[in-house]
Amino acid sequence: MTEEKVTTVNTQFDVERIRKDFPVLHQSVHGKSLVYLDNAATTQKPQQVIDVLSDYYKGYNSNIHRGVHILSQKATDEYEKARVKVQHFLNAPKTKEVIFVRGTTEGINLVANSYGRKFINEGDEIIVSEMEHHSNIVPWQMLCEVTGAKLRVIPVNDNGELIMDEYRNLLNEKTKFVSVVHASNTLGTENPVEEITRLAHEVGAKVLIDGAQAVQHFKVDVQAIGCDFYVFSGHKLYGPTGIGALWGREELLLQMPPWQGGGDMIVSVTFDRTIYNELPYKFEGGTPNIADTIGLGYAIDYVNGIGLDAIRAYESELYRYMEQSFNAIEGVTLIGNAAHKSSVFSFKLEGVHPHDVGTIMDMEGVAIRTGHMCTQPIMKRFGVPALSRASIGFYNTKEDIDRAAAAIKKVIEVFA
């Protein structure tokens, strides 16, 4: 009997208990209690993560990897523990394959600059998709300018899904790299990254998956995907800003030149010759963002504590509720109807510009994102200058959705 109790999975998602961990949620804006639905832009931080940052600065702030003193040892241990946490979080084969970066943007830039400049040449082709964030377009365009390679784009269908047949047509022996988003920040679409990777590998191309909108919503396993690089940001994973991680295959990372030179990334320096440090330090020049890296590790602990399967189940249900509520409002048009999507609801509101939607909803205490969301090509694809987007996190509730729906109705009332 007792044993059965232990093994029983608790399917009750205790959102009220979780909400208690997030101080920022408990405030009023414009005289109304805050409803935060801008989680795709950034998530709020639990007290546990906030405390870790404070503990570090109060208790053992010091530089890592070089001091012999006790504070430096503790900081180094905590910093390196975060690397192991990221490794396990992504199910990466090796700890040294995890490189800390400022965020997804820096991770992609690292790969484009280091791998790209060494292995991509004139006439080669790089494939991205139409639904990419600017951070997964511009670094590749910059690389193309330097190398003379060509950027090719996988188009998106009316539901906001990648047209896989078009992708198959784009792949050829000139394709050297495929860089695709795991889950779209604008459309919410979750892409078939395993298949994308498999097809790219058939022509010998390497694959990077942008996980900025994925890791906080569902379990990611880089070995199951089979990709060569995976990138994500800490601040969208309930962790601090300014920290993220790049995972790359060891054999590729070994062949790649360092991107930024400096301290910590060397074994020895003379004016004749510098010997670079081993992985992952080769790619971590300069004093890193120690506090936030440690904070990221604890954010991963926090998310694991709830469990990504439980998060997935809860958020999917909440998303369905949001979709039903918003779609029932006359004048609302959802952009992004992919079969596989969750957490993001981007919409047009008949006759009202998204910025006016955002301002009025804000006055109702509801925080959403409005604008082009750093995905101008997809805005163009759907013929809109901008959109309004509500995006959920695991601390959101059905009451939040009701408040947001009421706020949308308020917008309609103002503009009637």
Added chain:
Amino acid sequence: MNDELKEIYQQVILDHNKSPRNFRKIEIPSHHSEGLNPLCGDHVWVYLDVADGVINDISFEGNGCAISKSSASIMTAELKGKTVMEAEKLFHQFHDLVTGKLTDEEVIEEMGKLGIFQGVRDFPVRVKCASLPWHTMHAALHNQDTAVSTE
């Protein structure tokens, strides 16, 4: 509607948003310019027909939020028939109005319909929406035909 919201979304603003005045192209303008707010995607073109220092005609095209559209509409209505010198003065006054620097009630009163944009000062992220058409008009008068950007 609460008071701040009433301030920014006044009936006049909503009316001009719905039926903007001078929303057309001047086929042969003496001055024209393009304005862009990359943050929100507001995009406006302003055309002027100026002769002997007088704005005989002014119009705009583009897309944007209610604030930017109504601001452009009211701007064109107010500037038609005015001298370039007067437009220059109003440009600076309008800028001061929406950024909260202009508080002199008498001056605001003199600005007529433009005064309703005072409410925007309480919404810092929306100041650019109201001022974009004015910056575009200003750039056009100064013969800057490259796109004005609020960023």
